Amino acid sequence: MPFLDHFDGASLDSEVWIAHYLPQWSSRAQSAATYAVADSELRLTIPSDQGVWCADDHDPPLRVSGVQSGVFSGEVGSTIGQQPFREGLVVREHQPTHWGWTPEHGVLEVRARMELSPRSMASVWMVGLEDQPQRCGEICVFEVFGDAPAAIGMGIKRIRDPSLTQEFEAPTLAIDVSEHHVYSADWRPGRVDFHVDGDHVRTVHQAPDYPMQMIIAVFDFPEHAGASDHAAHLPQLAVDYVRG
Numbered sequence: 001m002p003f004l005d006h007f008d009g010a011s012l013d014s015e016v017w018i019a020h021y022l023p024q025w026s027s028r029a030q031s032a033a034t035y036a037v038a039d040s041e042l043r044l045t046i047p048s049d050q051g052v053w054c055a056d057d058h059d060p061p062l063r064v065s066g067v068q069s070g071v072f073s074g075e076v077g078s079t080i081g082q083q084p085f086r087e088g089l090v091v092r093e094h095q096p097t098h099w100g101w102t103p104e105h106g107v108l109e110v111r112a113r114m115e116l117s118p119r120s121m122a123s124v125w126m127v128g129l130e131d132q133p134q135r136c137g138e139i140c141v142f143e144v145f146g147d148a149p150a151a152i153g154m155g156i157k158r159i160r161d162p163s164l165t166q167e168f169e170a171p172t173l174a175i176d177v178s179e180h181h182v183y184s185a186d187w188r189p190g191r192v193d194f195h196v197d198g199d200h201v202r203t204v205h206q207a208p209d210y211p212m213q214m215i216i217a218v219f220d221f222p223e224h225a226g227a228s229d230h231a232a233h234l235p236q237l238a239v240d241y242v243r244g
Contacts, residue, residue, distance in 0.1 A: 003101050003244035007042045012067065016100035021066035021217055024073035024081040026054050027093040033065035042067070042239045046120070046220045048231065058085060065237075066217030069101040070129060082130045083159075102129060102211040103244050108141055109184040110216075111240040114177050116146030119224040120235035123153075124183065126212040128161065137161035137208040139192055140168060142183040146235075147224075149177050154185070154194040156204050167204045180240055214242065 005013060012019055012035070023031040034050055036043045044065040052061045073095040074080025081091050114122040123143040128135040136159045143153030148170070155168035173196060175181055186193040193203045218237040221227065 003103065004241065006040055006241045007037050007239065008040050009037060011037055012042065013100075016069055017067045018071055018098060018100070019067050020071075021053065021064045021068070021215075022081075022083055023071065023093060024091045024095045025057075025084065025089060030054075031064075033067055035065060035067065040240065042216070044216065044218045044237045044239075046218060046235045048234075052222070054085075057089075060221060060223050063220040063222065064217055066215055068213060068215040070099045070213030071095045072097040072099075072129070072131070083127060083136070099129070099213070101244065102213050103187075104209075104211045105187050105189065105207075106244055107184055107186045108139070108214070109182060109241075109243040110141055111180055111182045112142075113180045113238050113240075114144060114218070115234070115236040116144065116149060116177070116218075117230035117233040117235065118147035119221050119227040119230050120146045120233070121219045121221070122177075122217070122235070122237040123219075124214065124216050124239075125157075126185075126187075126208075126214055127159075128208055128210055128212050132210075134161055134163070135208070135210040137164045139185050139187060139208065139212065141185050141194075142196075143170070144177050150175065152177075152183075152196060152201070154183075154202065156192065156206060156208075161208065164206055164208065167206065169202065171201060173201070216242075 019033040020031040124141040126139040138157035151170040153170040158164040
């Protein structure tokens with residue numbers, strides 16, 4: 001079925017989104033996003049007092065505000081969960097299964113703007129549900145680092161899916177990411193076409209063949225070179241709408 005979230009309400013739609021980033025490896029409390037829904041935008045930010053995500057485990061350290069349209073995990077102590085960042089990672093907080101929006105094929109479209117410094121990054125990507133371990137590939141709709149804001153990352157990330165190969169690039173585009181732009185991925189069997197503002201940028205001739213969920217997130221890397229020079233900057237990713 002078609003999906004559209006304009007973020008027109010006063011709060012995030014809890015039937016679709018959870019306002020946490022991979023909470024199974026941390027906890028709901030420690031992975032909670034800083035965000036607001038206002039003026040028909042979802043605004044994710046990272047204030048200076050927000051803590052580090054998985055502080056005693058993830059290297060290099062990062063801070064993140066993210067929302068995702070699905071989540072599940074095994075029991076505490078198991079290795080069953082989405083997007084583990086290293087081998088042997090175990091669940092710290094069990095996550096009840098929540099499938100808010102989990103499409104399989106279709107046009108994935110996001111209108112967004114971002115405010116980044118050289119130590120921050122913003123991204124929207126689809127990830128396999130990992131209800132089966134190999135169903136873990138990614139379709140990256142966009143990935144933008146603040147130290148190269150004209151390089152718009154997009155493509156397929158294999159992760160651990162044996163049916164996929166890594167096919168990710170960051171072409172330089174003549175856009176200002178602080179202004180609204182429409183980023184989209186037309187996901188079909190065996191193919192994904194990537195567009196920005198309706199203009200075709202690239203095609204990859206492979207695609208995940210299982211349901212996926214969306215993750216929307218902004219990141220801060222406090223140990224990035226020169227990070228202290230930008231410590232006062234507030235990273236922000238503002239999403240006007242998501243359409244599927």
